Amino acid sequence: MADVQTVQGPVDSEELGLTLVHEHVRFRDEAVFDQWPGRYDEQLELDAALAAVNAAKEHGVRTIVDPTAMFAGRDVRFMRTVAEQTGVRIVACTGIYSYGYLPHYFENRDVDVIADHFVEDLEIGVQGTDIRAAFLKCAADAAGVTENVEKIHRAVARASLQTGAPIMAHSMPAVATGPRQVEIFEQEGVDPAKIQIAHCGDTDDVAYIEALIDRGVYVGLDRYGLEMYLPIDRRNATAAELLRRGHAERLMISQDFCATIDWFPAEAAELFEADGSIRNWSMTLVFDEVVPALREQGAMDDEAFQTVFVENPKRWLTA
C-alpha cells in the first residue's frame, strides 16, 4: 500500500489505524503570536495538546489528521513534538485557511505561483523542515466563494493535480458553499475521490449532503460538540440516516476540536459551555457519545465503524 506522510515521516497507510480525520492540536493566529508572543503560554498549549491527544489514544486512536493551515498557526515542529510525546501519528497539511482575505503577497501573484508554494510543502518540506504535508486545505464560509477564496481553491486543485495529494475544504452548509467548491475542483480536473468537504454535518438537510456524496466526494460530519452550529442529537440523526442509506464509505466523523484556540479570551470556554454553544467538545466525544448512540439506534455496526474511522481516512489520504 501507499505511504502517507506524517510529521515523523512516511508510514505505510495500513499502519494508520483508527483515525480522527479533523482535529487541531493548536489553533492560533500566527501573525498575532509573532508580534505578541508573550500573550501566549506555550507550555499550557503543549499540555492541552498532549492531554487531548492522549485522551483520544485511550480510545485506540493511532492517527490524527490535523488540517491547521496558514492563518491557523500551522507549526509542524509543534505537531511533531505532540506526536513524539504521545505516540499518536499526526498528518499535516498545506494550504490557506481564509474566508476571503489574502495578503498582498498572494493577491499579486497568480494561481500557479500559489500552487507552487503548496507543492513545495508536499514534496520537499514545511517551514524549513523535512516534514512533508500530506494533503491540501482551503475554506469557504459565510461570505461564500469570493474571488480570493476561488483563487485559493484553484491553487489547491492545481497542487493536487501536480502531486496527487488529497484536498480538504472547510465549507458552510448554511450558505451552501459545498456544491460550488466541488464544481471548482472538478473544473480543474481533480478526481472527486480526493476531495473531502468538511463541516457538512453542520446541517441536518440530508438531501443537501446526499447531493454532495452523489458527486463522489467525502463529507465531514466533523464538528461534534459545536452545538452553536447544530446540536449533537440532530447531528446523530443525520449521521444515522446517511448510514442507513448506505453512505458509510463517504462519511468522515470527527470533532474539529482545538486543544487550544486564541479566537476568544480564556474565560469564553466556560461561558460557551454555560450557554450551550459547546457541549463536551473534546477529542473523545465521538467515542464517548456519538458511536454509542449510533450503535444503539442500529445505524452503526462494527463494519461501519471500521469503514468510517479506519478505511475512509486511509482511502482518502491515498486516493
Ligand SMILES: [Zn+2]
Ligand atoms: Zn478545522
